Amino acid sequence: MGQTVWACSIAIFSIGQLLGSLNFITTTLDLRAKGMTLMRMPISTWAWFITSCIGLLAFAVLLPACVLLILDRVAGTSFFVPSNLVVSDQLITQHSGGSPLLWQHLFWFFGHPEVYIAILPAAGIVSHILITSYRRPLLSHKVVIYCMMAIGFLSYMVWGHHMFISGMNPFSALVFSFPTLVITIPATILTLIWIGSLYGSNLQITSASLFALGFISMFVTGGISGFFLAQPSIDVYLHGTYFVVGHFHMVMGVAAIFGMFAGTYFWAPKMFGRMMNETLGKIHFWGTFVGTYCIFMPFHYLGLVGNVRRYSAFVDDYLAPLMPVHKFITIAALFTGAVQLIFLYNLIYSRFKGEAAPDNPWKATSLEWTVTSPPPWNNFGGKHPVVYHDPYQYGIESSSGDFVMQDSPERIQTVRDDKKLP
Amino acid sequence: MSEAHLTVGGPSGVETQEAPAFAISHKKLVMWLFIISDAITFGALLFAYGYLRNATTDWPRPFETSSVINAYAMTFILVTSSFTMLVAVRAARAGDKGRAITWSFITVLGGLIFALLHIKEWLSLFGEGLRLFANPWGSGLFGAAFFSITGLHLTHVVGGCIAITVVTLGYKRGRYDQGDLEIGGLYWHFVDLVWMFVVPFVYLLNIKH
Amino acid sequence: MNSSGHQSSLTMYLLVYVAILVISALQILIAYQNIDAYRIFIRMLLLAIVQAGLAVTFFMHMRSEKRTLALFLLPAAVFVLAMMNMFWYDSFRLLDMRPFAH
Known part of the structure; x- marks a missing residue:
């Protein structure tokens, strides 16, 4: 019953995501301010656009898969239930002939693009915030966009790496392994651009930028374990263990959440018209950052010594010596959870009692910072902004300081080129 | 709605926006994107069907000649209704509102006849003993795949009939313009297009020899 | 329009x-x-x-x-559907393994 409701909710969620994607793609393509060419859009908007494109195509596969699953559970069909299946020592007789592998294929065909649906918006937010905090443009923001596109494209070729031990044809495993390794190339380029641009920049330490840097840390840590898991020979050993849990939580779970936190600290002044408390924000960051590593790094070690995942309890066997590690993880998890209360308090408190936010507290250039905080009705108050250049005009000399707003017709001096190499 | 209007037309007729990327209306782009997504939905379902058919040894091939004739009649009706939709959109573009409305309703009629033929087909198969997961000929998966694929298509046809009726009535009252009628047509042609894949794979690969 | x-x-x-x-x-x-x-x-x-x-x-x-519309939409759909062909390896293999399943 519960699982039927789950499948129904996932089917409805697919439809919702589909409609959301339609809205995002069309809005991005058709409702841009004068002068806002595609390449002048902020990277965060680009990331949302690419995410929507991936979602449009990926959720279309999850929807029929869920419908078939619901039919299996409710109407007595057997798309995914094999013959002679034994559940709880009872032979299932009313279902036969289906293929669980088909479910895995359909689910992971959606499932892997979904991973990038989760991480790309965070990557976009982080790129956007990092540029603002670095006070200089990225080495190339176009390459960042192209890398995100490449990740979106490749995400449809690699779903089989979730299925190396599912009984899939070993030949397919080989075929899936290759693009999985290839997808690390655009991801590595992204990371190198983020870190490379940090060198010689005038970094502003704020809660938002700390979380953005934390995102890079999580992305790299989780990404490196991805190299291991991409290879069938190693994955066959590691797939059923905590190693995968650690990898997945690092690279997708926590990294995406760090992106969300960064975005919240960055845009909360614009949303509510009040600044969030920076001190609390930094405490929140360090607590979360250290706590997260304390939780998920041990997962990798547990996985390497063979601690299987998906078990609710362990009998007293070869895993007994690992119990202290599990206890440590539990304490770290409780600590990290408690730290989130600081964030919750900060968010609610500053929503009502925080100090009033100026229009542009971070000296950022994109359009949302040209209006009052919080923004007027209709976003721009009936005026139509005109865009003159891309949103990454930092580290230059202009009338407003070291940056030029996107809607300012000021001509940009090319001091930037000299500053590129410190 | 009001926001869209606010941003589209500038106060003094000055362009306040970048031109739409593909030089088509927003609604049309949404419909195209929806069609792409829906095509993949149907594609995934057909792939699932093909997968199960390959992996099943006792896959039945029950369709008699009468079923095939019925399927061709359905194809004929659906493609014809697609054609009448084209005529309707053409008339709407030329400004001939009366003709556009007439031909749109003929399209809806075609869709309804298609649905009736479809249900007749289902009922006759039901009479032969086909159930959702049981049949006298072989693997029960046949019925499951058959009913889920044709069922999803039938849902699209019925939905299309309702949508085109609504749009046509709105067009009559001036709520929708000829562009909206064209978008309705776009969807209708897509339903037609899916049927072109359903007939050969679901019907013609399973005929009795 | x-x-x-x-x-x-x-x-x-x-x-x-x-x-x-x-x-x-x-x-x-x-x-x-x-x-x-x-x-x-x-x-x-x-x-x-x-x-x-x-x-x-x-x-x-x-x-x-415009040509760009077709270039934006059709390759996406064709690409995704083409990738699904990876399913076949397993469907045929399932048939070969069938005797052992019983």
């Missing part, structure tokens, strides 16, 4: 309409031929793709839209 300045003529629509119906009839002829299922499938698939191509190009007016 009125992007398609030149309209496709009614004769063109009629021709496409007849072509689609003829291809459907051809598929039925192929279905009754005494060749193995795989060949029947391939021929059906090719004919269905031709039908779909005709419908997209003429009925759905892809011909008179």
